[in-house]
Amino acid sequence: MLELYHYGDSLCSMKVRFCLFEKGVEFKSRYVDLLNWEHLTDKYKKLNPNAVVPTIVHHGNPIIESTIINEYIDEVFPGYSLTPQDPVLWAKMKVWTKLQDDVLHPAIQKPTFNILVKPLLAQKSDEELDEWLSSHPLEKSRQMFKGAARGKVNIEALEDAQAQFNFIFERMEDALKINEWLCGSQFTLADIAYAPAIDRLEQCDWSHLFENYPNVLKWCEKIRVRDAFSKMRPTENQRFSNVL
Numbered sequence: 001m002l003e004l005y006h007y008g009d010s011l012c013s014m015k016v017r018f019c020l021f022e023k024g025v026e027f028k029s030r031y032v033d034l035l036n037w038e039h040l041t042d043k044y045k046k047l048n049p050n051a052v053v054p055t056i057v058h059h060g061n062p063i064i065e066s067t068i069i070n071e072y073i074d075e076v077f078p079g080y081s082l083t084p085q086d087p088v089l090w091a092k093m094k095v096w097t098k099l100q101d102d103v104l105h106p107a108i109q110k111p112t113f114n115i116l117v118k119p120l121l122a123q124k125s126d127e128e129l130d131e132w133l134s135s136h137p138l139e140k141s142r143q144m145f146k147g148a149a150r151g152k153v154n155i156e157a158l159e160d161a162q163a164q165f166n167f168i169f170e171r172m173e174d175a176l177k178i179n180e181w182l183c184g185s186q187f188t189l190a191d192i193a194y195a196p197a198i199d200r201l202e203q204c205d206w207s208h209l210f211e212n213y214p215n216v217l218k219w220c221e222k223i224r225v226r227d228a229f230s231k232m233r234p235t236e237n238q239r240f241s242n243v244l
């Protein structure tokens with residue numbers, strides 16, 4: 001059976017859980033506790049050298065990167081396809097998922113670290129932080145954890161994140177004015193990639209950012225009623241606000 005290494009309140013993990021539930025793929029859950037640095041162990045880094053979640057292991061093969069994982073799942077497992085057949089729509093889907101990886105995810109990390117994770121990391125000692133972060137292979141992650149653990153809320157970063165969300169929501173609004181889903185009439189991996197943002201912005205009390213985009217709001221409502229969306233959300237005890 002496919003194994004999923006993931007964390008409850010992680011956007012990229014939600015994205016892969018959403019895909020697995022949509023496709024009806026059974027999986028064995030392997031929980032990686034990010035706040036206890038379980039992603040930084042040598043054992044986990046053998047599966048995912050970037051030391052991030054999620055990772056899937058299928059037939060003994062580790063596969064990393066949430067966008068690539070979702071493409072793999074859609075390709076390998078039966079059920080209805082989440083990828084357009086038409087090459088132009090396929091290209092559009094890839095542009096959406098690239099934008100999610102390149103812009104939406106880094107933007108959403110700003111409120112995540114400044115609002116949700118900061119109070120949790122503030123409780124870690126300098127020694128613990130230094131010890132674990134020195135074993136993190138990614139400088140970007142080291143900086144994010146350090147910045148969140150110590151120092152003030154970065155207001156500039158939060159303002160920048162909001163500007164990035166507006167940039168993305170304008171593009172989504174344009175697409176959803178004429179189409180039911182981001183790539184036309186078919187629900188695809190593009191919609192799955194953006195859906196966890198609905199959960200995260202709600203958790204950060206930032207849902208008002210959707211308000212200027214009526215078609216994005218309608219899309220959010222259609223996403224919310226999907227079974228897989230409810231199933232992929234973290235349980236209450238897995239929320240950052242409740243983990244300690």
Ligand SMILES: N[C@@H](CCC(=O)N[C@@H](CS)C(=O)NCC(=O)O)C(=O)O
Pocket residue numbers: 010011012013034039051052053054064065066067101136141
């Ligand atoms: N591009 C990667 C990003 C993965 C990522 O940043 N995961 C976060 C959780 S959403 C993580 O594991 N963070 C821990 C860290 O950076 O140390 C993907 O899409 O899988």
